[in-house]
Amino acid sequence: MNGFQHIGAASDRVLDALVSGLEIEFGRGAGAALAHRFLEAEEVDFIWDARIEERWVGTYESDEEDGVELDRIAIRGRLAGEDFVATMIVDGDGNAHGMIGRRNFESEAAAYAAFAAA
Numbered sequence: 001m002n003g004f005q006h007i008g009a010a011s012d013r014v015l016d017a018l019v020s021g022l023e024i025e026f027g028r029g030a031g032a033a034l035a036h037r038f039l040e041a042e043e044v045d046f047i048w049d050a051r052i053e054e055r056w057v058g059t060y061e062s063d064e065e066d067g068v069e070l071d072r073i074a075i076r077g078r079l080a081g082e083d084f085v086a087t088m089i090v091d092g093d094g095n096a097h098g099m100i101g102r103r104n105f106e107s108e109a110a111a112y113a114a115f116a117a118a
Contacts, residue, residue: 015039015080039080047086048096051075057118060089070097076115083111085118 015035023031039046053076060070073090076083086102105111 044096044099046079047099048088050079051077074115074118076111083108085111085114
């Protein structure tokens, strides 16, 4: 039987495994710096995958005429030991295309209050 755990709940363990693997490959001390670069390069996907809850905020009006309808979605989540609230740009298939903004919070309760007000 396979178990499923949301990345938001397992993000510290996932990050530790990433750092450990990178240290094995590139040496001690390089793992944390490289993991930080991975997170920066793929920030939108990591933040979207780490969401605990989401709420539709409205449509996203784009200047580009590419025919893709996008929505603004407020999310609350946890990644790398930090609670956050973010506003994401998401297509109808649930794929994140960008992030409008993100705030980190000291506690889950503070993030929840900010999410409720978003």
